[in-house]
Amino acid sequence: MAKLLLQKSGPLHGEVSISGSKNAVLPILAATVLCSEPCELFDVPGLKDVDIMCRLIESLGAKVERNREENSVAIDPSGITGHVAPEELVKMMRASMVVMGPLLARMGKAVIPLPGGCAIGDRPIELHLKGFKALGAEIDVSKEGVVTGECEKLRGANIYLDFPSVGATENIVMAASLAEGTTVLENAAQEPEIVDLCNFLNKMGARIKGAGTDTIKIEGVEKLHSAKHVVIPDRIEAGTYMLAAAITRGVVLIRNMLPDHVKPIIAKLRECGAEIYQTDEGVIVKADEGTLRSTDIKTLPYPGFPTDLQSPFMALLTTVEGQSAVIETVFENRYMHVKELKKMGADISVKDRCAIIRGGAKLKGAKVAATDLRAGAAVVLAGLVAEGVTEVSQIYHIERGYEDFVEKMAGLGAIIKRVED
Numbered sequence: 109m110a111k112l113l114l115q116k117s118g119p120l121h122g123e124v125s126i127s128g129s130k131n132a133v134l135p136i137l138a139a140t141v142l143c144s145e146p147c148e149l150f151d152v153p154g155l156k157d158v159d160i161m162c163r164l165i166e167s168l169g170a171k172v173e174r175n176r177e178e179n180s181v182a183i184d185p186s187g188i189t190g191h192v193a194p195e196e197l198v199k200m201m202r203a204s205m206v207v208m209g210p211l212l213a214r215m216g217k218a219v220i221p222l223p224g225g226c227a228i229g230d231r232p233i234e235l236h237l238k239g240f241k242a243l244g245a246e247i248d249v250s251k252e253g254v255v256t257g258e259c260e261k262l263r264g265a266n267i268y269l270d271f272p273s274v275g276a277t278e279n280i281v282m283a284a285s286l287a288e289g290t291t292v293l294e295n296a297a298q299e300p301e302i303v304d305l306c307n308f309l310n311k312m313g314a315r316i317k318g319a320g321t322d323t324i325k326i327e328g329v330e331k332l333h334s335a336k337h338v339v340i341p342d343r344i345e346a347g348t349y350m351l352a353a354a355i356t357r358g359v360v361l362i363r364n365m366l367p368d369h370v371k372p373i374i375a376k377l378r379e380c381g382a383e384i385y386q387t388d389e390g391v392i393v394k395a396d397e398g399t400l401r402s403t404d405i406k407t408l409p410y411p412g413f414p415t416d417l418q419s420p421f422m423a424l425l426t427t428v429e430g431q432s433a434v435i436e437t438v439f440e441n442r443y444m445h446v447k448e449l450k451k452m453g454a455d456i457s458v459k460d461r462c463a464i465i466r467g468g469a470k471l472k473g474a475k476v477a478a479t480d481l482r483a484g485a486a487v488v489l490a491g492l493v494a495e496g497v498t499e500v501s502q503i504y505h506i507e508r509g510y511e512d513f514v515e516k517m518a519g520l521g522a523i524i525k526r527v528e529d
């Protein structure tokens with residue numbers, strides 16, 4: 109298995125360019141299943157999760173052509189005849205669930221063999237199923253966890269989400285796009301990735317209003333047509349490099365990012381004493397040794413502080429003087445990185461959903477694991493400032509969500525190497 113070897117790297121400096129958003133392109137790829145004409149996507153990141161989603165829609169009968177040099181994907185969904193998501197692909201990626209809405213809408217049936225939970229939580233899907241039932245689908249979940257849906261023709265409905273689930277919002281919006289009549293989705297997720305998905309659906313001829321607010325109105329249409337779309341930059345990747353600059357007390361220019369999508373990170377980094385400048389070239393993050401101070405963060409659905417940056421931000425907080433509190437409200441078990449950071453000498457204690465960080469201790473290199481995608485980023489950031497060598501295992505998690513991670517970090521002066529075990 110591959111590992112990352114890191115050493116204390118000194119202040120990062122230089123510039124990095126952000127790739128297309130993983131969490132936008134995955135539902136957008138699934139949305140092509142709704143269409144019966146060719147579509148083309150640009151700024152598609154070269155990630156393992158994207159490979160899996162492309163293989164999934166190919167398994168249903170779509171033709172998919174990746175151009176990795178140009179980061180583009182051409183999809184011809186006209187040949188889709190399947191409605192069963194292959195178990196081996198779904199097991200590799202929970203986000204496969206978002207093909208269910210498009211399959212119900214396009215094929216009238218869907219079979220998704222869902223995996224159980226993962227490192228960060230049980231990942232239930234009852235809100236997705238509540239939406240599909242409201243739209244008129246018959247839903248069955250076998251004791252093995254295989255989800256089956258059938259419907260003659262989906263019909264518009266008024267749906268309230270008990271929690272603004274990103275995946276449930278995406279699935280229901282896509283299913284409703286081809287339903288008969290109008291759907292109003294209340295307490296919808298407001299993430300930028302939802303807006304990007306709805307922009308793509310509207311380019312294909314869907315009639316969706318309110319994306320980015322808590323109420324989305326979808327007027328069903330007969331069919332969707334060809335569209336081209338440039339995927340938005342990945343706000344979580346952008347936040348990760350902002351935190352890499354801050355934790356190493358460096359100066360980094362981050363190109364191709366949308367500051368509006370990372371307002372909580374900008375606010376919290378400024379609270380810590382980092383300097384953030386928005387320029388025509390991109391966002392500059394600058395932090396000096398000794399000037400950073402502690403702060404508290406609480407994760408919330410967008411526009412609150414993003415849960416996906418909780419663990420990388422915690423890594424920063426272990427290096428600043430003072431006590432910080434981190435409260436994770438979105439996932440029930442997203443502190444797997446705490447054990448790993450403590451192996452490096454961090455002083456963190458967790459009670460229920462609150463972690464208390466007593467910052468300022470000198471971190472030391474250790475053998476740690478990437479327990480999930482973002483926890484992996486957190487231990488890498490810590491490894492950049494820890495004395496000695498840090499060895500990170502299970503890095504396939506990191507490679508699922510950060511394009512050219514080693515190259516981009518090394519380009520900023522990080523002492524980082526990928527080795528096969």
Ligand code: EPZ
Nearest residue numbers: 131203231232233234235236273274275276416438439481
């Ligand atoms: C998306 O996951 C993202 N993944 C996650 O990013 C992100 O952390 C999450 O949204 C929250 O922002 C993709 O977009 C591919 P949710 P998703 O449904 O859709 C509960 C990363 O690192 N819930 O909003 O699965 C659920 O248990 C990944 O890139 C229900 O209770 O997130 C969780 O506690 C990690 N019932 C909370 O909602 C449901 O039916 C948020 O889940 C659905 C969800």
